[in-house]
Amino acid sequence: MEKKARQFGYTITRDRQIDYDANKHDISKIVAAAEPSLNLCISCGTCSATCSAALFTDFSLRHVILLLRRGETSGLAKEVAKCMLCGKCQLVCPRNVSTRNLIIQISKAVIPAQL
Amino acid sequence: MPKHVIVIGAGPAGLETSANLAKLGIAVTLVEKEESTGGHVKQWHALFPALLPGTEALDAIRKGMPENVRVQNKTTVTGIEAVNNYFTVSGHNGWQEKADAIVFATGFQLFDARRKEEYGYGIYENVITSADLEEMFATGKSLVNRHGNKPERIGFVHCVGSRDEKVNNLHCSKVCCITAVKQAIEVKQMLPEAEVFCFYMDLRMFGRHYEELYKEAQEKYNIQFIRGRLSESAEDQDGNIVLKVEDTLLGKPLRIKAGLLVLMVGMEPLAGTKSLADKLGLTKVPDGFIQPADEVLQSNFTELPGVFVAGACSGPKSVSDTLADARSAALAVAGFLKL
Amino acid sequence: MKLEGKRLIWQEYQKEIADDHYFYARSCIRQTFFPGAEAVFVKILKEELGKDIHDEKHHTSCTGIGYHSDVVPFDTTMTVVARQFALMTEAGYENYAASCVTSFGLYTEILDTWHHFPETEAKIREFLFKATGREFNKPKNLAHASDIVYKFRHQIAGKAKYKLVDKDTGEPLKVVEHIGCHYSKMFPHKGIGGAEYPYVLSGMIEAWGGEVIDYPERRHCCGFGFRQYLVQANRGFSLSCSKKKFDSMEPYEPDMIITNCPGCPMFLDRWQYALSEMEGKTYGKGKNGIPVFTYEEVAGLIMGYDPWEIGLQVHQVPAEPLLEKIGIPYDPDRKFKGKNGEDLGMPESPSYLKFYADK
Numbered sequence: 001m002e003k004k005a006r007q008f009g010y011t012i013t014r015d016r017q018i019d020y021d022a023n024k025h026d027i028s029k030i031v032a033a034a035e036p037s038l039n040l041c042i043s044c045g046t047c048s049a050t051c052s053a054a055l056f057t058d059f060s061l062r063h064v065i066l067l068l069r070r071g072e073t074s075g076l077a078k079e080v081a082k083c084m085l086c087g088k089c090q091l092v093c094p095r096n097v098s099t100r101n102l103i104i105q106i107s108k109a110v111i112p113a114q115l
Numbered sequence: 116m117p118k119h120v121i122v123i124g125a126g127p128a129g130l131e132t133s134a135n136l137a138k139l140g141i142a143v144t145l146v147e148k149e150e151s152t153g154g155h156v157k158q159w160h161a162l163f164p165a166l167l168p169g170t171e172a173l174d175a176i177r178k179g180m181p182e183n184v185r186v187q188n189k190t191t192v193t194g195i196e197a198v199n200n201y202f203t204v205s206g207h208n209g210w211q212e213k214a215d216a217i218v219f220a221t222g223f224q225l226f227d228a229r230r231k232e233e234y235g236y237g238i239y240e241n242v243i244t245s246a247d248l249e250e251m252f253a254t255g256k257s258l259v260n261r262h263g264n265k266p267e268r269i270g271f272v273h274c275v276g277s278r279d280e281k282v283n284n285l286h287c288s289k290v291c292c293i294t295a296v297k298q299a300i301e302v303k304q305m306l307p308e309a310e311v312f313c314f315y316m317d318l319r320m321f322g323r324h325y326e327e328l329y330k331e332a333q334e335k336y337n338i339q340f341i342r343g344r345l346s347e348s349a350e351d352q353d354g355n356i357v358l359k360v361e362d363t364l365l366g367k368p369l370r371i372k373a374g375l376l377v378l379m380v381g382m383e384p385l386a387g388t389k390s391l392a393d394k395l396g397l398t399k400v401p402d403g404f405i406q407p408a409d410e411v412l413q414s415n416f417t418e419l420p421g422v423f424v425a426g427a428c429s430g431p432k433s434v435s436d437t438l439a440d441a442r443s444a445a446l447a448v449a450g451f452l453k454l
Numbered sequence: 455m456k457l458e459g460k461r462l463i464w465q466e467y468q469k470e471i472a473d474d475h476y477f478y479a480r481s482c483i484r485q486t487f488f489p490g491a492e493a494v495f496v497k498i499l500k501e502e503l504g505k506d507i508h509d510e511k512h513h514t515s516c517t518g519i520g521y522h523s524d525v526v527p528f529d530t531t532m533t534v535v536a537r538q539f540a541l542m543t544e545a546g547y548e549n550y551a552a553s554c555v556t557s558f559g560l561y562t563e564i565l566d567t568w569h570h571f572p573e574t575e576a577k578i579r580e581f582l583f584k585a586t587g588r589e590f591n592k593p594k595n596l597a598h599a600s601d602i603v604y605k606f607r608h609q610i611a612g613k614a615k616y617k618l619v620d621k622d623t624g625e626p627l628k629v630v631e632h633i634g635c636h637y638s639k640m641f642p643h644k645g646i647g648g649a650e651y652p653y654v655l656s657g658m659i660e661a662w663g664g665e666v667i668d669y670p671e672r673r674h675c676c677g678f679g680f681r682q683y684l685v686q687a688n689r690g691f692s693l694s695c696s697k698k699k700f701d702s703m704e705p706y707e708p709d710m711i712i713t714n715c716p717g718c719p720m721f722l723d724r725w726q727y728a729l730s731e732m733e734g735k736t737y738g739k740g741k742n743g744i745p746v747f748t749y750e751e752v753a754g755l756i757m758g759y760d761p762w763e764i765g766l767q768v769h770q771v772p773a774e775p776l777l778e779k780i781g782i783p784y785d786p787d788r789k790f791k792g793k794n795g796e797d798l799g800m801p802e803s804p805s806y807l808k809f810y811a812d813k
């Protein structure tokens with residue numbers, strides 16, 4: 001097949017669309033059960049604005065939460081590994097999301113799945 | 116001679132204005148095009164934020180209605196004329212009366228969801244409106260799709276016919292965000308296994324306890340809020356509605372199926388209100404809603420002495436806003452009549 | 455699905471289509487993609503319906519492809535289109551019939567531009583006059599050729615030998631209709647049925663006995679997209695668009711796809727080959743693919759015209775299984791024979807898609 005693609009000079013482009021029905025949602029369920037405040041996030045971005053890791057990498061807890069809730073979990077292990085667990089985000093979250101524990105729970109849920 | 120006021124429209128605004136005028140000793144004729152009073156609230160099973168039944172709210176508003184309010188029902192006001200220092204008001208059926216002042220309480224009309232062609236209302240069976248859903252709640256109809264199955268996923272689409280220049284409605288209808296939250300919770304109470312999503316552009320939780328209800332929707336009912344506006348819906352072979360939205364906070368297009376899709380239809384100005392306003396010579400009716408003389412200081416006055424507005428005919432309002440506005444309209448009228 | 459809902463919308467989007475005396479402007483690419491389609495249109499109009507149609511010899515490309523690929527500036531395009539209008543005027547016609555959807559969209563866009571900016575029209579008139587000495591009237595009626603076939607769909611059905619029906623079961627064929635984007639997405643009121651639920655092809659399918667399929671990716675573009683296709687490295691984009699459509703329509707088991715644009719049938723047909731070679735995936739039953747037709751070809755088929763005379767041998771996805779299903783006879787030995795019986799040579803056989811050359 002790959003040879004064919006080379007022969008054509010182009011390949012099939014992977015769809016960027018989030019396919020909610022095709023995605024698996026078990027990881028988000030596990031995390032929500034372990035840290036129910038996950039559901040309270042309103043995507044305000046206060047956490048990512050204050051996050052030390054976010055200033056030097058493209059890490060964003062707000063983004064991680066959205067990816068998790070849409071079932072886009074394939075890259076999450078790598079994402080949460082950027083967090084230093086400093087806890088600054090927890091100080092600022094207006095919805096009282098337990099952000100630090102959330103990250104721990106995401107790591108727990110995704111790392112076995114992705115290693 | 117006792118003063119006589121004609122109130123046009125017997126929704127919450129007209130009822131409350133009339134009751135308060137009557138209590139001040141003014142003879143009121145309350146003209147209503149339908150058989151019964153109550154306006155749109157007749158159709159609402161339960162009102163946000165505390166789920167007060169619509170019928171109970173109306174009963175409370177109607178209770179103790181003074182005797183000097185005469186209801187002229189089944190009469191659509193089609194003509195108004197200002198003659199010297201009084202007004203002649205006439206209906207489609209030949210009814211005609213004179214009054215010293217008139218109050219517009221004509222309310223609004225629901226946006227016709229079929230105009231958003233790409234959403235498939237009237238075409239795909241499992242696309243319904245928020246008003247349809249209220250009716251389903253009220254009649255106790257079970258929430259099933261066209262195959263008689265309980266939907267596993269229900270989507271709510273905010274801003275249908277509001278904030279949309281494609282349908283010539285720039286305004287925000289104000290109540291539909293909180294109505295979506297309320298209905299999402301009610302659906303979840305009926306179908307605890309279902310997943311519920313709200314697709315919004317902005318969440319406008321402007322009123323007291325609305326934010327709390329929103330948080331409760333997230334916390335207790337796990338209702339998911341996705342920031343993105345529906346671009347089109349289609350139907351799959353099982354009658355599910357396939358939605359295309361962008362998850363704007365992730366910056367990615369999203370495809371998701373729903374067994375039932377609820378369109379949060381907005382409030383539109385009534386065409387009839389605009390034509391009555393034109394007949395009177397009111398010039399400030401920019402989008403079909405009557406604009407008060409001053410939106411901050413004189414919310415019940417129009418530019419014409421003796422012509423007043425109350426309720427949603429001057430712009431989208433909740434019932435509590437409407438009632439407060441109606442009471443203030445009664446005082447404004449009384450002031451004008453020098454009582 | 456509630457058809458009445460669609461019917462309400464269709465009522466809203468009806469447009470005037472001239473009854474006779476058409477100035478026909480062919481497409482610059484269709485004769486190589488689907489060589490018989492335009493000839494069938496002219497034949498049906500002239501011979502079956504007795505209409506007067508002027509098949510202009512001197513018109514050029516409308517430059518639509520160049521315009522949409524950012525290589526031809528709009529002023530040039532408008533001047534070229536003004537020349538087509540001049541040819542129409544000189545021939546004594548006022549009803550313009552465009553074979554190509556992109557041309558139709560472009561003419562509509564230009565007429566709309568001139569309507570809102572008369573000074574632009576004046577400038578283009580000046581350009582055309584300076585360049586060619588020509589002057590023109592704007593068309594009284596502008597239609598896409600599919601509008602005209604739509605208008606006469608019942609007359610065509612009345613004269614047809616075949617229906618879009620399975621000859622064995624009597625069941626209507628399941629038909630996917632695909633509308634070229636430029637037909638009505640830019641100007642919904644200029645297309646029969648509008649942009650969300652176009653009726654132009656659905657109306658033909660209904661009238662000719664078939665059943666229309668409404669599948670989730672119905673509105674999606676075929677992926678032609680001009681520069682997306684013209685640059686080889688971008689072609690994966692075009693291919694993936696078509697794939698999205700095939701994946702979405704596949705569960706409905708469509709018997710055929712009907713289109714009204716030059717690009718769409720080309721891509722929906724040829725990409726089935728490319729996809730099968732890349733992934734081994736074929737759509738449709740038994741590695742047959744889903745055959746793709748222009749509406750003129752379908753009109754020709756139901757009228758009983760010979761499949762090879764209307765050019766079906768240049769389709770990548772073989773038409774034979776469908777012909778058999780409807781009961782249209784064909785001579786397999788003549789598939790790759792020229793008009794005097796000479797051998798046209800045979801294309802290379804695909805690795806996965808069925809090939810009916812030597813049946």
Ligand SMILES: Cc1cc2nc3c(=O)[nH]c(=O)nc-3n(C[C@H](O)[C@H](O)[C@H](O)COP(=O)(O)OP(=O)(O)OC[C@H]3O[C@@H](n4cnc5c(N)ncnc54)[C@H](O)[C@@H]3O)c2cc1C
Pocket residue numbers: 123124125126127128129146147148149152153154155156159161162163164190191192193220221222223224225245246290294380381382385387388425426427428432433434435437
């Ligand atoms: C889907 C939806 C759900 C809602 N749910 C809630 C809720 O839960 N809680 C809440 O607080 N608010 C809710 N609202 C808002 C609520 O409906 C309005 O606040 C309220 O109806 C406004 O009252 P009104 O009297 O101004 O207008 P209306 O209720 O529209 O009443 C106007 C009356 O005037 C009559 N009329 C109009 N023109 C004429 C004429 N020319 N001649 C004679 N009669 C005429 C009409 O027949 C009608 O009876 C909701 C709105 C929508 C769209």
Ligand code: SF4
Pocket residue numbers: 047050051052053054061082083084085086087088089090099100103
């Ligand atoms: S705990 Fe992690 S996510 Fe939160 S601020 Fe610190 S580094 Fe950032």
Ligand code: SF4
Pocket residue numbers: 040041042043044045046047048061062092093094095096097099
């Ligand atoms: S600060 Fe809290 S609510 Fe805001 S994005 Fe971060 S986790 Fe979500």
Ligand code: SF4
Pocket residue numbers: 273274275277278286287288289290291292293317318319379381
């Ligand atoms: S209240 Fe909410 S749903 Fe209604 S128009 Fe305003 S923003 Fe949209």
